[in-house]
Amino acid sequence: MLDDFFIRALIAGLGIAIVTGPLGCFVIWRRLSYFGDTLAHSALLGVTLAYSLEFNIAISVFIISSLIALILIDLQKRTNLPGDALLGLLAHSSLAVGLVVIGFLTFIRFDIMGLLFGDILAVTTDDIFIIWIGGPLILIILKLIWKPLFASTVNYELAEAEGLNPDRAKAIFTILMAGIIAISIKMVGLLLITGMLIIPAAMARNISSSPQMMVIYSVIGGLLSVILGLFTSLEFNTASGPSIIAAALFLFILSLLKIKQSIKLKN
Amino acid sequence: MSSNQNILVKLKQAGLRINNKWLVKDVSLQIEKGKIVTLIGPNGSGKSTTAKIALGIYKKINGEAKKYTNKVGYVPQKISIDWTLPLRVSNFMVLTENLKEETINDALSLTGVIHLKDKNLGDLSGGEFQRVLLARAISKKPELLVLDEPVQGVDFTGEIALYELIKKISEELNCGILLISHDLHTVMSATDHVVCLNGHVCCSGSPIEVAKNNEYKALFGEQASQILSRYEHRHDHIHTNEGKIKKN
Numbered sequence: 102m103l104d105d106f107f108i109r110a111l112i113a114g115l116g117i118a119i120v121t122g123p124l125g126c127f128v129i130w131r132r133l134s135y136f137g138d139t140l141a142h143s144a145l146l147g148v149t150l151a152y153s154l155e156f157n158i159a160i161s162v163f164i165i166s167s168l169i170a171l172i173l174i175d176l177q178k179r180t181n182l183p184g185d186a187l188l189g190l191l192a193h194s195s196l197a198v199g200l201v202v203i204g205f206l207t208f209i210r211f212d213i214m215g216l217l218f219g220d221i222l223a224v225t226t227d228d229i230f231i232i233w234i235g236g237p238l239i240l241i242i243l244k245l246i247w248k249p250l251f252a253s254t255v256n257y258e259l260a261e262a263e264g265l266n267p268d269r270a271k272a273i274f275t276i277l278m279a280g281i282i283a284i285s286i287k288m289v290g291l292l293l294i295t296g297m298l299i300i301p302a303a304m305a306r307n308i309s310s311s312p313q314m315m316v317i318y319s320v321i322g323g324l325l326s327v328i329l330g331l332f333t334s335l336e337f338n339t340a341s342g343p344s345i346i347a348a349a350l351f352l353f354i355l356s357l358l359k360i361k362q363s364i365k366l367k368n
Numbered sequence: 369m370s371s372n373q374n375i376l377v378k379l380k381q382a383g384l385r386i387n388n389k390w391l392v393k394d395v396s397l398q399i400e401k402g403k404i405v406t407l408i409g410p411n412g413s414g415k416s417t418t419a420k421i422a423l424g425i426y427k428k429i430n431g432e433a434k435k436y437t438n439k440v441g442y443v444p445q446k447i448s449i450d451w452t453l454p455l456r457v458s459n460f461m462v463l464t465e466n467l468k469e470e471t472i473n474d475a476l477s478l479t480g481v482i483h484l485k486d487k488n489l490g491d492l493s494g495g496e497f498q499r500v501l502l503a504r505a506i507s508k509k510p511e512l513l514v515l516d517e518p519v520q521g522v523d524f525t526g527e528i529a530l531y532e533l534i535k536k537i538s539e540e541l542n543c544g545i546l547l548i549s550h551d552l553h554t555v556m557s558a559t560d561h562v563v564c565l566n567g568h569v570c571c572s573g574s575p576i577e578v579a580k581n582n583e584y585k586a587l588f589g590e591q592a593s594q595i596l597s598r599y600e601h602r603h604d605h606i607h608t609n610e611g612k613i614k615k616n
Contacts, residue, residue: 130453252463255453262423262442262514263464309454310488 109229110221110288110341111331116232117285117297118323120239123316124281125302125323127274128295130254135185136173137295139192140282143169144291145199147283148216152209153202159231159283166279169195174275219290219342221334228287235284239277246270251312290342300349301326307356322352374400376512376544377422381431384417391417393568394431397561399512399544404535406547406555409565410587415548416445418565419514422546437512441505443498445516445548455489457481457500465508475507476500478533480526494521502530506537513537513545527551531558552592 128137147162154161169191176187203211215223243250246269253260253267260267282294289297301322302315309315330345376399383393392414399405399422407415420426421433423442449455461472476482479499484492492500502518515534519527531551535558538545549555555562556575563572564584571581578584585592 130450132452248464255449255455255460255463256444256447258420258423258425258444259442259447260464261425262420262444263440263508264438265464306452306454311454311456311459313459315454 106222106224107331107335109224109226111328113224113229113232113288114327114331114341114345115324116229116236117281117288118301118327119320120236120281121285121297122301122305122320122323123240123243124277125298125300126305126312126316126319127250127254128278128298129302129306133278134295134299135188135192137278137282137298139173139188139195140166140169140278141286141291141294142192143195143199144282144286144294145216146195146202148286148291149199149202149206152211153206157231158287159228159235162286163279163283165195166282167276170275170279174272214340215290216286217290217292218340219286219288219293219345221288221331221341223287232284232288235280239280242273243277246273250274288341289345290340293342293346296346296349297323297326300346300353304349304353304356307353307360322349325352374402376401376435376437377546378434378436379418379422379432382418382421382433383430384414384421384426385430390567392421392565395421395563395565395569397563397569397572399546401511401544402538402542403560404538404545404547404558405561405563406549406559407563407565408549408552408555409570413565414567415565416516418563419516419546419548423514435512437510439508439511441508441510441513443501443505443513443515443518445520447501449489451490457485457487457489457492460489460500461504461507463504467507471507475503478506479503479530495523495526498522499526499530502533506541509541509543511541511543513543515545516548517550518547519551534558552588 128134143166144162147165148158150156150165151158151161173187173191176182177184180187182190203213212220249260249265249267249270252263252265253270257267281298282291285294285297302319304322305315305318309318326345326349329348329351331341333339333348334341334344378398379395381394381396383395384391395414395418397405407418409415421429422435423440424433424435457476458472461467461475473482473485476485479502481496481499481503484496484500489497489500498519498521502515505513505515518534519530522530531554534545534547537543547559559575561572562575562578564570564578564581564587566587570583570587571578573581
């Protein structure tokens with residue numbers, strides 16, 4: 102069954118959606134969407150290094166993204182530049198350096214479009230293993246740091262005062278973000294990973310009244326987006342990443358109708 | 369009697385300097401089990417900063433600050449909840465610690481907001497939110513309660529009832545309380561120890577002692593001093609939530 106590229110893509114995509122659901126909620130709550138972009142852009146550098154050193158892509162991307170996150174934290178302490186400027190600096194310079202390195206690697210033929218927007222044909226059995234081992238691992242760790250992370254998202258000082266160690270939770274969360282980018286880059290593509298994190302969670306925000314509910318709807322939204330997106334991709338021969346994100350957008354628009362309804366009910 | 373094991377927090381000439389400016393300097397105080405310590409002082413005198421130093425929120429401080437307990441309940445002065453978070457009162461109650469349903473209900477009933485349990489946090493009024501904050505802090509049955517203007521925005525009868533509640537809690541739980549308050553009447557009626565701040569400790573002691581202090585008079589004026597020294601606390605009734613009076 103795993104021989105069929107479409108089944109492989111489906112299994113991989115569903116594994117990714119389960120993880121991006123809860124992580125995406127935190128990306129929205131903590132206003133980290135640009136941070137996610139920065140990590141994703143730096144992933145290109147990770148991919149090129151993986152190719153040139155004949156190394157596993159997911160692991161290489163994970164290392165580079167974590168490194169960029171550490172550099173960001175260090176720059177925040179050392180300079181007076183605002184956070185968004187630092188993010189822009191790192192995002193674009195790592196993307197640029199990645200592309201320059203690709204230019205040097207003339208002996209390897211790169212599918213740039215595949216890297217940027219994802220490629221279902223590229224999903225191998227190995228990738229599925231990485232997703233279904235790495236994904237649950239990310240979820241378990243997220244579950245363990247949920248309390249301090251969530252409490253400090255609501256109010257940092259409250260969490261710190263009541264002994265929850267929010268700084269450690271934040272650092273671990275950063276590594277989890279690098280992790281999800283590493284396992285989903287082949288499937289969704291580096292330009293669209295943040296979309297996969299944010300759009301289902303944004304859809305869920307529109308229809309939930311508690312954090313737990315938002316996480317559950319976000320996962321469901323992600324799963325539906327993958328199924329819908331991949332079938333569209335197969336049917337119309339479109340790139341997998343954009344198809345999944347477009348499906349997520351479609352669900353988001355549907356969720357807006359629900360908001361309209363509840364506003365009407367209130368009046 | 370103050371044996372060492374009763375001490376919950378001890379500040380020794382603690383201070384905080386940010387960008388070469390002292391927010392507060394040379395504060396020494398200690399909070400013991402079952403005692404209420406109140407910080408008073410004008411705006412910008414470093415009351416909230418001192419509370420945060422005591423809580424260990426600031427990492428780089430001057431002097432010494434030691435906290436001997438991790439069972440802490442904190443009501444911050446300012447807290448803004450983002451609309452991006454769908455958060456109900458019942459979710460907020462278990463923010464830092466999982467609690468039994470019964471415990472949550474008891475705490476919300478004590479502060480008179482049990483009817484708001486399923487409401488969205490963003491839909492509460494200022495006074496209602498303040499009651500929820502207090503309920504959350506006491507529901508954990510903490511050893512140390514830090515209350516930074518806990519009744520701001522609460523209606524007049526509610527204010528008195530909540531201060532009564534705070535006093536009752538300190539007795540029942542035998543917890544230490546660090547209270548920041550503008551209400552000098554309250555300070556007198558409930559407090560064991562008053563610390564008057566103005567960037568540094570300008571005077572401290574029992575409420576009566578502080579009231580007689582000249583620096584205090586200079587800071588708050590003669591009238592405030594009279595409020596404090598004249599105050600005698602005789603309460604023969606309880607104010608319930610609806611503003612009714614219940615005789616003891």
